[in-house]
Amino acid sequence: xxxxxxxxxxxxxxxxxxxxxxxxxxxxxxxxxxxxxxxxxxxxxxxxxxxxxxxxxxxxxxxxxxxxxxxxxxxxxxxxxxxxxxxxxxxxxxxxxxxxxxxxxxxxxxxxxxxxxxxxxxxxxxxxxxxxxxxxxxxxxxxxxxxxxxxxxxxxxxxxxxxxxxxxxxxxxxxxxxxxxxxxxxxxxxxxxxxxxxxxxxxxxxxxxxxxxxxxxxxxxxxxxxxxxxxxxx
Numbered sequence: 001x002x003x004x005x006x007x008x009x010x011x012x013x014x015x016x017x018x019x020x021x022x023x024x025x026x027x028x029x030x031x032x033x034x035x036x037x038x039x040x041x042x043x044x045x046x047x048x049x050x051x052x053x054x055x056x057x058x059x060x061x062x063x064x065x066x067x068x069x070x071x072x073x074x075x076x077x078x079x080x081x082x083x084x085x086x087x088x089x090x091x092x093x094x095x096x097x098x099x100x101x102x103x104x105x106x107x108x109x110x111x112x113x114x115x116x117x118x119x120x121x122x123x124x125x126x127x128x129x130x131x132x133x134x135x136x137x138x139x140x141x142x143x144x145x146x147x148x149x150x151x152x153x154x155x156x157x158x159x160x161x162x163x164x165x166x167x168x169x170x171x172x173x174x175x176x177x178x179x180x181x182x183x184x185x186x187x188x189x190x191x192x193x194x195x196x197x198x199x200x201x202x203x204x205x206x207x208x209x210x211x212x213x214x215x216x217x218x219x220x221x222x223x224x225x226x227x228x229x230x231x232x233x234x
């Protein structure tokens with residue numbers, strides 16, 4: 001069974017690769033299964049409470065995730081001034097004194113043009129009314145501030161509609177006109193304690209978070225020093 005919902009971005013989207021540093025790194029073009037499951041967990045904690053969210057965690061963790069990407073995306077790249085906690089103290093009479101030091105960072109932001117379809121799948125025929133309720137409350141994906149708007153009530157279907165790409169199945173063949181992305185997901189044995197950012201437990205890439213190579217149906221059709229325009233190729 002699949003739960004289908006359509007969203008439209010109302011702000012710029014950004015989600016750096018797992019291997020990116022704080023100083024820079026390219027953004028992904030779509031939200032990852034990991035980001036989507038964390039968004040569902042966040043909503044569950046706020047609406048159901050942490051105890052009930054933990055009861056739903058195993059079902060959220062094992063969901064299949066598929067996307068129908070937006071029609072076009074524009075990636076804007078820039079350098080911006082950022083403040084970073086200072087490692088070594090500076091005397092207060094110095095011009096650059098203070099807790100933060102000024103530096104620059106490389107950033108990318110994505111404009112998603114058109115609706116984006118999200119499909120969440122599970123193996124049994126059992127209905128998931130609680131999942132539809134969580135999806136209705138999602139208001140951002142990726143970095144906080146990447147707000148999205150739900151375009152209609154989620155619907156349940158037996159088969160995955162055409163145009164959707166299963167992000168939980170690694171791509172084994174690369175096709176011309178596609179763009180390769182490394183998308184992360186929850187490991188099958190990742191615990192709720194690890195998902196809870198307030199537990200103090202660290203998440204290790206390759207252990208609790210796994211990476212998959214996914215070919216998205218995007219091709220770059222125009223680029224310059226400050227932007228790249230992608231369009232769906234399917």
